[in-house]
Amino acid sequence: MPEGHSVHRLARQFGDVFAGERLAVSSPQGRFAQGAALLDGHTLTGSAAHGKHLFLEFEHGLLLHVHLGLYGAWDFGGDAGFRGASSIGAPRKVGEREVYDDGEAAGPARYQGPPAPVGAVRVRIASAHGWADLRGATTCEAVTEAEAEAVLARLGPDPLRNLPGDRESFVAGLLARRTPLAALLMDQKAIAGVGNVYRAELLFRQRLDPWLPGQGLSGEAAGRLWDDTVAVMSDGVRDGRIITTPPHYWGAPGAGGSRGGLPAPEESHFVYRRQGLDCRHCGTPVALTELGARKLYWCPACQSG
Template identity: 80%
Template sequence: MPEGHSVHRLARQFGDVFAGERLAVTSPQGRFAQGAALLDGHILIGSTAHGKHLFLEFENSLILHVHLGLYGAWNFGGDASFRGASSIGAPRRVGEREVRDDAGADNPAYAGPPDPVGAVRVRLTSAHGWADLRGATTCETITDAEAASVLARLGPDPLQNLAGNRESFTEAALAKRTPIAALLMDQKVIAGVGNVYRAEVLFRQGLDPWLPGTALPAEAARRLWDDTVAVMSDGVRDGRIVTTPPRYWTASEGLPAPEDSHFVYRRQGLDCRNCGTPVALAELGARKLYWCPSCQSA
């Protein structure tokens, strides 16, 4: 799925284009008809993200809770007020960037949303535009109490980086014999990291992915947290996961080409950008793990 940075961008975007608006909420696909009816015709108050979870709060105190899972995505469109609203969701290629909707820019006579294409789980429509959700693993209408129980299952979010979060992460990471690569994917330990950031921050920190949490020095865990905060914050800014610094980019303008954006993710068999050793690939917990056996030996 889109990792935490994409969900935080979605939260911001929903606030930008829909907050304060009365929304029609429908389920063209039908699977979410009941939950949609509970929200239909109510005003969106705000939107928040924690890790990979998105919460859209309505004025009737109900919340639309969405988790995109492996292949969920939101698409946006509308009038000029939607200019810059990106479609955000499951990437289909390495380094794929968000697709911006510029329909409103040269089409001020916005006449309403198009007919739904494909399996649209939920559609939000305001007077100015629309948003379609497809393929999400979770899409449900919940109460405040239910939202609180979702949050209770999640660890600290590096994109909130509140006081005490770094120590909470450090404590949780050092408490288990689980390999650090698995701990980074445990949303109770750190919320919002996915398979790309997991591989990339471990490389950036020179950490052996198989090192048990119990063997990780506390200082290394703190550096790992801080680097995750930094690299995911860049992701929120850029709308893309870029973990390589500019000296690794062949393009001189703007962001790097997709193939220059990562150190190890999906680079198995290719030379490590630092030492030339072939990048390794293994399965860990049914997900692919990429790392440089030479650089990541700490």
């Protein structure tokens, strides 16, 4: 499932290329036909993300609310005025992958509008110079501002927004729970936007036992966990990938290691999908189990509590 940094990148991309544009909104698949009709022909005034939820705001007071879930993805394209990633969302391999396309190959004179829909396109958004297709999302609905606020009210603080009081809210929420930290970090009511990759990596970076109850954590340690989450997820927005290892863990350029200033995928994480391999810090084999029907990776020595 795309994690919060990808959804924030989506919000930024929609704002960059579609804000202020009167958009054609349709549902080639047909499942969103009624919602598309409510948004069609209206101007996008803003885009925002909270955790894994994307909200596209239109001038007449309605919003498009999208949660990609496990299989959702947006595809983008357009003329030379279009900038951004050509695809954001599932499917995933290791961490986050995005492929960039600046539109120069087509050129303004050759752009003939969006191509014919391919596959089950739930919603298509098109302007004079670009388009976006959504497939496979768990949630795709036209909502009022009040309905959007109700969704937000059910979510915990978002580290990528990091609003005043969010850190304190997160810390207080953790310290009040008997639930294991590994489960709390995946609870979108406790913290919005963290998924399986960030969960494993953050617990390792802070040397926290995944099974330690939230109330077993000190306030200082909970605060450090929030601060580290803010830092690494902000890096993810910048890089378009989840990278949690520092540069001294990366190989030499051209030798299967870092490329373009970023590490190779196999160098990007401390424990995620490294079961059976030596811990980068202590050499103990990285362990794998399941918690809440999701795979959990950790180092039994470094995270022993």
